[in-house]
Amino acid sequence: MKKLDITAHVVTCLLREQIPDLAHLPVTLMDVDGWDNSSFRIGDEHTARLPSGDGYVPAVAKEHQWLPVLGPQLPVPIPEPVALGAPGCGFPRPWSVYRWLPGDTPSSDHVTTNLDILARDVAQFLTALWAVDATGGPAAGAHSSGRGGPLSLYGPDVHACLEALPADLTQDRLLDIWAAALSSPFDAEPCWFHGDMAPSNLLVRDGRLAAVLDFGCCGVGDPAWDLVIAWTFLDGDARRTFRQHLDVDTGTWARGRGWALWKALLTLREPHHDAALRRYGWRYGAADIIRNLTNDR
Numbered sequence: 001m002k003k004l005d006i007t008a009h010v011v012t013c014l015l016r017e018q019i020p021d022l023a024h025l026p027v028t029l030m031d032v033d034g035w036d037n038s039s040f041r042i043g044d045e046h047t048a049r050l051p052s053g054d055g056y057v058p059a060v061a062k063e064h065q066w067l068p069v070l071g072p073q074l075p076v077p078i079p080e081p082v083a084l085g086a087p088g089c090g091f092p093r094p095w096s097v098y099r100w101l102p103g104d105t106p107s108s109d110h111v112t113t114n115l116d117i118l119a120r121d122v123a124q125f126l127t128a129l130w131a132v133d134a135t136g137g138p139a140a141g142a143h144s145s146g147r148g149g150p151l152s153l154y155g156p157d158v159h160a161c162l163e164a165l166p167a168d169l170t171q172d173r174l175l176d177i178w179a180a181a182l183s184s185p186f187d188a189e190p191c192w193f194h195g196d197m198a199p200s201n202l203l204v205r206d207g208r209l210a211a212v213l214d215f216g217c218c219g220v221g222d223p224a225w226d227l228v229i230a231w232t233f234l235d236g237d238a239r240r241t242f243r244q245h246l247d248v249d250t251g252t253w254a255r256g257r258g259w260a261l262w263k264a265l266l267t268l269r270e271p272h273h274d275a276a277l278r279r280y281g282w283r284y285g286a287a288d289i290i291r292n293l294t295n296d297r
Contacts, residue, residue, distance in 0.1 A: 059216035103203025121209035140221030148221025161265035181258025184251030199281030227256025
């Protein structure tokens with residue numbers, strides 16, 4: 001079943017078959033919907049997430065196992081699994097129900113908090129996440145889409161995408177950024193990472209970070225991917241605040257820039273570039289993110 005075929009009707013059918021206590025509630029597609037999963041609101045207190053492809057299935061069991069472990073150790077709420085669903089109603093994959101978390105996404109259309117405050121709050125969250133005991137946690141791999149693993153695996157993507165650069169961006173400067181990232185390999189103790197700290201996975205209330213969503217790409221490894229939001233959403237002042245409060249070393253920061261470059265280059269090449277930006281909640285277009293990277297050290 002393709003993503004476009006995952007509808008509220010399918011979710012209602014699954015609820016009737018498997019979770020009848022929720023089957024009477026209205027089901028609506030979420031306004032902010034990711035790519036890896038289709039997300040629906042169920043009544044006022046629950047959400048459903050259905051993987052959009054077979055490659056995203058490992059994240060379902062991972063979240064059900066580890067979110068209850070991580071949640072109590074973090075400074076803001078994260079999704080709380082309520083039920084694990086099975087294939088049915090033509091939907092061929094496992095799926096999940098979570099408790100609803102209130103808040104607004106700090107999207108490109110409406111920044112609902114001061115960026116400097118948001119930078120501090122996200123840094124506090126990541127500091128706490130990275131400090132959680134990682135014993136037995138899932139090592140970075142296919143389940144995390146490679147995030148948390150060696151950056152060098154993505155070199156072919158970067159070099160292939162350089163051909164699509166806008167005229168005002170030079171390959172030499174971007175290759176310098178990539179080389180700096182590769183020359184600072186991760187050699188610390190692996191730790192928990194979120195894996196997709198996109199603005200669309202954050203909730204804010206009353207000007208503060210209120211929750212962090214979507215741990216489908218989480219795992220144990222290099223936390224540098226979690227820095228990408230510094231260039232996709234924060235401005236220069238907030239980026240400096242973010243780095244200061246995270247207290248990361250220069251190597252981790254360089255790898256974070258490398259990940260941000262890889263993501264921006266891939267997005268720039270997407271045929272539906274604007275739709276991707278809305279999905280991520282980025283404040284900047286991919287070309288502007290690349291410019292931010294070239295101006296930031």
